[in-house]
Amino acid sequence: MHLLSGEYECKLDPKGRLVLPAKVKGNLPEPSGNQLVLVRGFEPCLVLYPRSAWQVIHEKVMALDEFNEEYRQFQRNFFRGMTEVEFDNIGRFGLPGSMRRYAGIEKEAIIVGLGNRCEIWDPDRYDEYLIKDQQSFSKLAQKFLTETPPAGGLAA
Numbered sequence: 001m002h003l004l005s006g007e008y009e010c011k012l013d014p015k016g017r018l019v020l021p022a023k024v025k026g027n028l029p030e031p032s033g034n035q036l037v038l039v040r041g042f043e044p045c046l047v048l049y050p051r052s053a054w055q056v057i058h059e060k061v062m063a064l065d066e067f068n069e070e071y072r073q074f075q076r077n078f079f080r081g082m083t084e085v086e087f088d089n090i091g092r093f094g095l096p097g098s099m100r101r102y103a104g105i106e107k108e109a110i111i112v113g114l115g116n117r118c119e120i121w122d123p124d125r126y127d128e129y130l131i132k133d134q135q136s137f138s139k140l141a142q143k144f145l146t147e148t149p150p151a152g153g154l155a156a
Contacts, residue, residue: 003027003113003115004024004027004028004050004113004114004115004116004117004118005027005113005114005115006021006023006024006112006113007110007111007112007113008021008023008024008110008111008112009108009109009110009123010108010109010110010111011107011108011109012095012100012105012106012107012108012109013092015094016094016095016096016097016100017092017093017094017095018092018093018094018095018109018111018120019090019091019092020087020091020092020093020111021091021111022091024111024113024118025087025091027113028050029050029052029053035051035084035085035086036048036049036050036051036084036085036086036087036093037049037051037054037082037083037084037085038082038083038084038085038095038096038099039078039079039081039082039083040080040081040099040102040103041103041119043129044102044103044104044122044125045103045119045120045121045122045125045126045129046095046099046102046103046105046119046120046121047117047118047119047120048085048111048117048118048119048120049116049117050116050117053116053117061074061075061078061079062075081096081098081099081102083096083099095120103120103121103122103125104122104124104125105120105121105122106122108122108123109121109122109123110122110123110126112126
């Protein structure tokens with residue numbers, strides 16, 4: 001199993017390309033090769049999936065009933081702006097302008113490995129979404145790591 005993990009500070013080049021950190025690139029599953037899928041996150045960030053992890057999520061979302069209005073709205077917004085990206089031989093890949101604007105990414109970014117995916121954040125926005133109080137973080141850890149997770153969901 002390939003596990004994407006770690007937190008990496010990166011700079012965009014003048015063409016809006018980002019270099020995928022070597023440790024992240026080295027942990028991509030083989031079948032994904034250099035093909036990745038980039039989508040808008042639920043928070044103001046971008047989410048980068050290896051092709052194989054994206055396929056699992058894609059199938060779940062596409063299995064929703066297209067005749068149900070809520071499902072259609074979810075699908076429309078979930079797939080909005082989804083783009084396939086490939087990185088070159090030095091690990092660079094382009095972040096489309098509309099995606100950079102959505103996430104507020106200009107010259108610098110933080111890449112955060114989250115198991116089956118990576119989030120790409122503007123450094124200031126990322127800091128806003130982190131839990132600052134360690135006691136609150138501890139309570140969440142206790143809640144989520146000691147309780148049985150709900151059935152279903154979209155987790156890959």
